[in-house]
Amino acid sequence: ITGFGIRDSIQTIVTKQYEEIYRYDGTVTFDQNVSVSEVNDLYDQYQTNANISNSTLLYAYSSKVLHPDNDDETAYVQVFDNASDISQMYELQTRVGSQPLSLTDDGVVISEKLSENLNKKIGDTITIESKDGMEAEVKITGICEMYVRHYVFMTKNYYKSTFGTAVSDNTMAVKLQGTDEEKQALQDTFANTEQISSVEFFGALIDNFNQMISGLDIIVLVLILSSASLAGVVLGNLTNVNISERMREIATLKVLGFRRKEVENYIYKENN
Numbered sequence: 089i090t091g092f093g094i095r096d097s098i099q100t101i102v103t104k105q106y107e108e109i110y111r112y113d114g115t116v117t118f119d120q121n122v123s124v125s126e127v128n129d130l131y132d133q134y135q136t137n138a139n140i141s142n143s144t145l146l147y148a149y150s151s152k153v154l155h156p157d158n159d160d161e162t163a164y165v166q167v168f169d170n171a172s173d174i175s176q177m178y179e180l181q182t183r184v185g186s187q188p189l190s191l192t193d194d195g196v197v198i199s200e201k202l203s204e205n206l207n208k209k210i211g212d213t214i215t216i217e218s219k220d221g222m223e224a225e226v227k228i229t230g231i232c233e234m235y236v237r238h239y240v241f242m243t244k245n246y247y248k249s250t251f252g253t254a255v256s257d258n259t260m261a262v263k264l265q266g267t268d269e270e271k272q273a274l275q276d277t278f279a280n281t282e283q284i285s286s287v288e289f290f291g292a293l294i295d296n297f298n299q300m301i302s303g304l305d306i307i308v309l310v311l312i313l314s315s316a317s318l319a320g321v322v323l324g325n326l327t328n329v330n331i332s333e334r335m336r337e338i339a340t341l342k343v344l345g346f347r348r349k350e351v352e353n354y355i356y357k358e359n360n
Contacts (some may be wrong), residue, residue: 091311112261114289117193141265145257152216163238188322193245195229218251
C-alpha cells in the first residue's frame with residue numbers, strides 16, 4: 089500500500105498542477121527600468137504573435153508572509169488589474185468540492201498549504217510585505233487548491249487600499265501554441281530581449297519532475313517486492329507452525345478416510 093501510494097500521490101501532481109490549475113505555460117518579467125508605456129507596447133506586440141494563444145499582464149513579486157510563532161513564509165504575490173483577469177491564468181477553486189473562487193476588492197486569496205502553515209482560515213488576516221518592504225495586514229477571502237509554491241492573489245484596488253501606493257504591471261503570463269520548436273524559439277526570443285529581465289516556463293520543470301518520478305519507480309518496486317517477500321515468508325512460517333501443531337488432528341483425518349489432496353486443501357483453505 090505504501091509503495092503504490094507514494095507513486096500515485098506524487099505522480100498526479102504534475103497533471104493536476106500544470107494541466108488543470110495552471111492555464112498558462114510561463115511568465116515573462118520586464119526589467120524594472122522599463123516604463124509603463126514600453127510594457128504595454130511590448131505586450132501589444134507579443135499579442136499578435138502566432139505562437140501565443142492567450143496572455144495577460146499583472147504585477148508580481150516575491151513577498152515575506154509573517155508567521156506569529158514560527159519562521160516566516162515566502163509567497164509569490166500576484167496583483168491583477170481586474171478580478172476576472174486571474175481566470176486566464178488559474179483554475180481558481182477549492183481542493184475539497186472544487187468550488188470556484190473569485191477575487192474581490194475586499195481581500196486576498198491564498199494557497200491552501202500557506203493557510204495550513206500559518207494556521208489561518210477564511211476571514212482571518214495575515215501580514216505580508218509590499219515590493220518596497222512595507223508590512224500590512226490583508227484579509228483572507230478565499231483559500232485555493234495549489235500544489236506548487238505559496239501564492240497570494242489580490243486586485244490592484246485592494247493592493248492600493250492596503251499599502252497606499254499603486255503598482256504597474258511588470259509581468260506577462262503567456263499560453264503558447266504551435267510545435268515544440270516554435271515554442272522554444274519564442275522562449276529564446278524572450279530571453280534575448282533587452283527589456284525582459286527573466287523568463288520562466290514550465291517545460292523544464294515538468295521534465296525534471298518526470299525524471300524524479302521515474303527514479304522513484306525503483307524505490308516503489310523495492311518496497312513492493314520486499315513486502316511481497318515478507319508476506320510469503322510469514323505465510324510459509326504460519327503454515328509450518330499450523331501443520332506441526334496439528335499432527336494428531338491431521339492423522340485422525342487420514343484415519344477417517346481423507347485423502348492427501350483433501351487434507352492439503354483443508355489446511356490451505358484456512359490460510360486463504
